[in-house]
Amino acid sequence: MSTAELVAPQLPYLRRYARALTGSQAAGDAYVAATLEALINDPSPLSEAASPRLALFRVFTVIWNSLAVNERRETIERDLPAEARLGEITPLPRQAFLLSSLEGFAEEEVADILGRDVTAVRALVDDAGRELAADIATQIMIIEDEPLIAMDLESLVESLGHQVTGIARTRGEAVALADEKRPGLILADIQLADGSSGLDAVNDLLETFQVPVIFITAYPERFLTGERPEPAFLIAKPFQPANVSAVISQALFFQQTSHRRAAAAGS
Template identity: 35%
Template sequence: MDAHSRQLLYHLPYLRRYARALTSDAMTGDELVAEAMPIALEDPISHGLETPSRLRLYALLNRLCGEDCRQTTDLVGRHPIERALATLPERNRRLYLLVSLEELTMAEAADVLGLGLEEAHAAMAEAQKGLGSALVAHIMIVEDDAIIACDLAETVRQMGHVVCGTAATMEAALNTAADNQPTLALMDLRLAGGDSGITTAQRLRQQSTLPIIFVTAFGDELSRRGLAHLGPVIRKPFTREQIERAITQAVFTPAETKLAALAALADKAG
């Protein structure tokens, strides 16, 4: 094996990692690398690869990938970061991957993408803002005790998430959910007017797969009735750390495994 081939082989793991992120698919990413390697071996001069470097090889992958070669048809079950990245403009997404995943400097990433340094800094700021917005949860609080509801709301806001509504009864919760499309609910089991948090959760589940975290003094009721699948239980009195941990678990778990993960968290909390 000559020196040129050895250098390409050294960079191969990095190329595969970037290509898989670039295409959002392991198989497609490997196919992209498989397309690039013969070019780098057989026609290095045309692509500035007489002496292979990661930057030039990343640039080759981007050229072969075209304007947008990512797989976006099946993001269900993917990690929230992947789904958030899919919402970014393509230039910003690639820049973010090069800097955050491949650990290039901003100048190096700008060079790979053919951007000016100032343009790259602006694109990165846009990417970070977009990711932050995409990963903000909109949380509904269903609690009839005003003090506890206020405490939960303050915890949610301090985490950088949004309280999209509060409710003290089942009817109010259903209306709030319909109007605001929350991504998570914190719910007591005993609501105002004799309403049941369990019945409310069941009604909500008829309409969506909304994750629900029960915050209640009646921690055994769900398991006793065979309804632990509805969501984990944080027992009152609770600590902010417990609420924060449960919210983070819910927000950053892929959709298809979210309910199972929340149930596991319930076991730990109990």
């Protein structure tokens, strides 16, 4: 098979991972483009690998970790204030956390991608998840029309230390709920009970306030085409609890980082 044929099925998921890792579509796609250029110049990592998916993520990781902007300290100061500690959660733990929880790689595969052993990977994943969840608890609105899924999401969100402002089944309910209590993050299905769209509901809400949004859909490939602005955070149905946990932590992490940079720029 050609390089293009090996890469194409995995590309939407690499782009999802890159966006979650960097916090933006533009930055994530820039790293993916660099990965593709590297493989065009030298396709041997794909052609010689037993798993094209593993090989693709491994090449991406080498590029990500080779850039000076991504150099990091290997220790986290435990006595720093919560917001400062968030800034000290380094890219390597976030990589391990996302590869495991968001992309579903087994521990051995994450170790292969990152060039670490399994014990180190476990420590990185545990560290990132614990630090992120402990420092970024917020109030979350759920927009979901399927009762069982909504209940599962509510239970999961609360188990992570967050509070649920309420569950909306339609676009109108979402707007009314936000008027009563403004959330710090939105979890939104895309197809809602009355035929309305979770995308439209979120657009209505973001006209008056800005919060991270995580979309949940049974058809993620429809939103990972590169042909239009895409959700930075996207979860496929049926979802795994670890996936939701990982993406919530990442979305809130990048919001905190953005706020911190804006405050520094304005001071």
